[in-house]
Amino acid sequence: MNLCIDRIHAWRTWLAAPLVAGALVACTPAFKAGPLADEVRPSPNYGARRVSLVVIHHTSNGSALPALRTLTNPLSEVSAHYLITREGRIVQLVEEGERAWHAGRSRWGSINDVNSASIGIELDNDGVEPYGEALMAALYRLLADLRARHQLTALAFVGHADVAPGRKVDPSALFPWSDMAQRGFGLWCDAPYPEPAAGFDVALGLQAIGYDLGAPDAAAWSFGLHYGGRLGGLAELDPAHVACVAAAARAAGAP
Template sequence: MKRYTLLFLLPLLFFAACSSHKAIVAPVANTKKVYETQVDSFLDIARQMNPAMLVDSAGVSIPSQFIATVNLNLRKPNYVILHYTAQDSLQQTINTFSQVRTQVSAHYVVGKDGRIVHMLNDYLRAWQAGVSKWGSITDMNSCSIGIEIDNNGNEPFTEPQIKSLLILLAQLKKNYNIPQANFIGHADIAPGRKPDPGPFFPWKRLAEKGFGYWSDDIVVPAPDNFDYVTAFKLMGYDTRNINGTIDAFKRHFIQTDITPQMTQLDLNVLFNVYRKYQ
């Protein structure tokens, strides 16, 4: 029987991700073996062609069968979530993502010297977003690529880091046709719970390259009846904890002030930015 596209594509993607490159950090023992075992288990699931086993309210089985379609491919990421590692080194982060007990991972890690470690195939689901929400999406892990940047949260990002990050983002945007609005931070999707990538992150510079939005230099003042809570919702923010939402917004778009009050300047910036999301 002719094999289907999915059965060929996943192994090819896996082997491409594991091709030989010069080591830039020390790998953790046995992680490659565990990775291969996990991917094999996913392939076994993808190969299953079992019909849905359904019964009606009287307990009578509903006839069903599996007839394979020839029109399929892999689900692709549609968001990029940016983080700082909050750790002391690239090696420490690699070690963290290589331990089962930590239950956390990301697709990419960007070192201070600009080196990039690709840790998970882009089509696979990393554990990086946690409890989060953006718009109506409550499982951000299933639709996003996670990028961790080596930074403890209290220091500027390095120029080599940002240059490498911009190149990586350009490739991801092109490969997966990711909309400009869908490059966001961990704080944006988990307001009040996560602060990263933090007030040192150069969001304006990213927006100038087409990754996320930023306020114009000259903004139209927000109208007197401007409903900022609704504006947050239209952008995608979870507003159930409004103080957390304000904090997340200001960490991203204000950066010089993260107090939980909306000043007139904050309202003007929000009015300018949220209209870009429409």
């Protein structure tokens, strides 16, 4: 318990006094930190699971502090495995082997409970600003480490809006998915796109990528947000664009 108390005293420079009490409850000497974590802030909001996805979020805050308060407050019932600050500091909140509460009601491919199969990463970004160089450099380091240790393919890296279409919009249209894909973290297609096969079905193409078709127009909107297409429903999507990404998903090992 002395180690836990020492941690709480160290956190007082970051967190307000009422939050320290919550952090004390959550603190545990058995926390297994990832090798790239600069800091550990144990959150109580998790359960056990295994990893096959990495879900990217933005905090919607102007600084990391309010996000940390929310993510470590037992009353919020919200958490993530990591938060990366604008300065590029990697803060671990939940052990990778545990089920953080970050994705909510969500689905990707055959995964009905995304929290049970994913690592959640919150980025210190308000949703309307560009993603800074220090933050992205830290994210790429963390993703490379996660990819190696959990044996993930490019298919594993998605945004919150992808797994919760119509409900979430993070990590915003400013997130550099093209650069991510060049590093093997996700898929991407640049125009001009090859002509799709005759009779190509856009909705089935979205489903092949991983999108939930419970709300097809919402899935189409999330596709546009991620892949740089027009933001709209199924009718607004370029079939060739969807077919290109679906083909890339199949090439990467999608069923």
